[in-house]
Amino acid sequence: MDVDAFVLAHRPTWDRLEHLIKRRRELTGPEVDELVDLYQRVSTHLSIVRTANADPVIVGRLSGLVAQARAAVTGAHAPLWREFVRFWTVSFPVVAYRSRWWWLSTAFAFFAVAVVIAVWVSGSPEVRAMIGTADEIDQMVNNDFAAYYSEHPAGSFALQVWVNNAWIALQCLGFAILLGIPIPYVVFQNAANLGVAAGLMFGAGKGDIFLGLITPHGLLELTAVFLAAGAGMRLGWNVISPGDRPRGQVLAEQGRAIGAVAGGLVAVLLVSGLIEALVTPSPLPTAARIAIGVAAEIAFLAYIFYFGRKAERAGETGDVEDAPDVVPVG
Numbered sequence: 201m202d203v204d205a206f207v208l209a210h211r212p213t214w215d216r217l218e219h220l221i222k223r224r225r226e227l228t229g230p231e232v233d234e235l236v237d238l239y240q241r242v243s244t245h246l247s248i249v250r251t252a253n254a255d256p257v258i259v260g261r262l263s264g265l266v267a268q269a270r271a272a273v274t275g276a277h278a279p280l281w282r283e284f285v286r287f288w289t290v291s292f293p294v295v296a297y298r299s300r301w302w303w304l305s306t307a308f309a310f311f312a313v314a315v316v317i318a319v320w321v322s323g324s325p326e327v328r329a330m331i332g333t334a335d336e337i338d339q340m341v342n343n344d345f346a347a348y349y350s351e352h353p354a355g356s357f358a359l360q361v362w363v364n365n366a367w368i369a370l371q372c373l374g375f376a377i378l379l380g381i382p383i384p385y386v387v388f389q390n391a392a393n394l395g396v397a398a399g400l401m402f403g404a405g406k407g408d409i410f411l412g413l414i415t416p417h418g419l420l421e422l423t424a425v426f427l428a429a430g431a432g433m434r435l436g437w438n439v440i441s442p443g444d445r446p447r448g449q450v451l452a453e454q455g456r457a458i459g460a461v462a463g464g465l466v467a468v469l470l471v472s473g474l475i476e477a478l479v480t481p482s483p484l485p486t487a488a489r490i491a492i493g494v495a496a497e498i499a500f501l502a503y504i505f506y507f508g509r510k511a512e513r514a515g516e517t518g519d520v521e522d523a524p525d526v527v528p529v530g
Contacts, residue, residue, distance in 0.1 A: 203255065206252075213238060213241060292463065299427070305430070318398035322402040340400060342406075349476065349477075368428075427461065468500065
């Protein structure tokens with residue numbers, strides 16, 4: 201984007217908004233409506249210049265204008281349903297989409313580690329002997345692994361799974377405060393655990409059971425964890441390398457965006473937990489259970505890429521400060 205041309209084209213709008221803010225106690229009805237309209241337009245301009253990493257002076261001026269306009273606006277607050285719709289069509293998907301290379305790279309590294317460990321465990325009796333005795337491994341591959349998904353009532357099991365997975369995801373997001381440095385270790389731990397389980401099951405000739413039980417819920421569940429990890433590491437990197445913007449500003453913006461990811465993943469992990477509790481242990485054919493998991497994964501990725509790309513092209517960042525909190529009146 202040509203920032204100079206953008207500023208030249210929109211400076212009259214900014215000047216007009218500034219003028220209305222200064223006269224906010226004397227505005228007529230039409231001028232109040234104009235103030236609300238200009239506030240929303242300048243909020244969009246702020247999102248665009250932030251995305252373009254424009255001059256901090258320009259960002260600072262627009263941030264100040266938007267803050268003053270928000271305080272001066274006398275229009276009606278947007279109803280809660282609008283905020284709910286905006287969250288699911290803008291805030292959450294755009295943050296996930298803008299972090300896509302981070303969490304896709306995390307997914308690649310995760311599966312690379314898991315596959316290497318699985319091959320190592322399945323092909324080495326010595327390694328399996330270090331993990332457990334022959335009786336312990338036999339109990340796990342022939343009973344415990346499958347029983348895990350059906351030994352508890354579906355409702356309580358879904359809650360247990362949801363809490364556990366939400367905790368892992370929130371750990372990744374929380375570690376963003378530490379610049380994301382601990383996140384690779386958390387991801388590695390989970391990859392190693394999956395690799396060991398896969399290695400033991402495949403080594404015992406139970407690979408089909410392993411895939412049939414893991415795939416239905418695991419695709420969506422792991423994608424949620426990858427997204428949390430990717431968003432957390434992206435925040436850490438942006439603080440380390442903020443470009444020409446102050447680190448405090450970047451941290452505030454990215455921190456608010458991380459909040460959108462946390463809120464969205466609560467719902468995503470709830471869905472994966474329900475699949476794990478209701479679909480994974482069900483008597484449905486393995487192919488049907490896997491198809492449900494694949495369909496859920498495809499639907500989630502399509503949702504992220506459709507709404508996320510659309511919101512990014514509109515200049516959205518997922519920062520709640522950019523969300524208009526009023527609607528025009530009159």
